[in-house]
Amino acid sequence: MTTNLLDQERIELQAKAFEVGDLENELQRQANELETLRNSTKKEMEQLREEHALEIRDLLNELAYQEGLNATIQKELSTSRHKTSLLSTTLADARNQTNDNYSLLRNERCKTTRARSSIKATETILLACELDIRAAEEQLQALQAANEQLAATIKALDNRTSKENLQISDARGRAPKVTSNAIAKAKAKALTFKLTKGGVYTPQAHALGRKLESHGRSQEFVGVAIQDVCKAAGVKCDRRMSRRTVGRAIGEGVVAAKV
Incomplete structure (x- = not known):
């Protein structure tokens, strides 16, 4: 029975040995295929490298150009940042100046408002003066008419005065005689x-x-x-x-x- 078991194990070992041999053959075949594929890939890589060498060189040149361009852009960006800083300072100064100008403008507006009020008051005064002038002109016309009437009255009074002066002259001529007569009558009549x-x-x-x-x-x-x-x-x-x-x-x- 032990012999049978050993034979059976031997048979199994032989079978496994055959399987291992088959596996080794398969591995050798796959290794050969892999080597063939590697050689083929290497050739293809060399072909691709040769084919794309010019493109890679162009890409490298383009990359160098882009790096130079980036450096130029960085320099310009730095300059722009400096200019932006200067512009910010200028803008701040401009804002301060704008605030000052706004304050001046507000003051000027206040002055303008006061000036308009003063002009309006002056216009009111001028209107009142015009009314006063018109009233004065009317009064002047009335006074001129009154003066004319007064001149006529004075002329009439002059004429009348001339007549009265003549009468007074006559009365003065008669006055001594009339006075003496009155004195005589007063003395004659005791009061x-x-x-x-x-x-x-x-x-x-x-x-x-x-x-x-x-x-x-x-x-x-x-x-x-x-x-x-x-x-x-x-x-x-x-x-x-x-x-x-x-x-x-x-x-x-x-x-x-x-x-």
């Missing part, structure tokens, strides 16, 4: 100022006594003052007003004033 009527002092006498007393004469000398005035005027006074009468006249005046 008397009567303080009483029917034994009673007249209201005019009382008023005269109050008047003299109010002008600083004492009540005692009012009667004397009346006589002196009458004497100076060439008029006789019928009696002297007493101090008591003057006081009574003043009292009557106070009562009359209260009523």
Whole structure:
């Protein structure tokens, strides 16, 4: 039984050996095919390298050109950035200047508004002045008409004055004679100022006594003052007003004033 097992294992080993031989042959065949494929690929690569060498060189030249162009662009970009920085500074200055100009513009607008208001007020004043001038012209016309009328009146008065001057001249010629006649008549007729009527002092006498007393004469000398005035005027006074009468006249005046 052990021999059978060994034979069976031997047979299996032989079978596996055949399989391994087949595998080695297959591997050798595949290795040969791979070598053939490698050689073919190498040839194709060399052909492709030869075929694309010019294209690669052109690409390298293009790459070098692009690198130079990129360097130029970088330089220009740096210059542009510097210019942009300068422009930013200039823009900031321009903004500040714009703000200053806006402030100036706002101030000028305020001045313009005030000037317009002043002009409007001036126009109003001018309009009022024109109205005043028109009114003054109308008044001037009225005054001119009045002056013309006044001139006519003055002319008429001159004519009338001339006539009156002639009459005055005639009257002056007659005046000495008329005056002498009047003086003669006055002397011929004795004038008397009567303080009483029917034994009673007249209201005019009382008023005269109050008047003299109010002008600083004492009540005692009012009667004397009346006589002196009458004497100076060439008029006789019928009696002297007493101090008591003057006081009574003043009292009557106070009562009359209260009523």
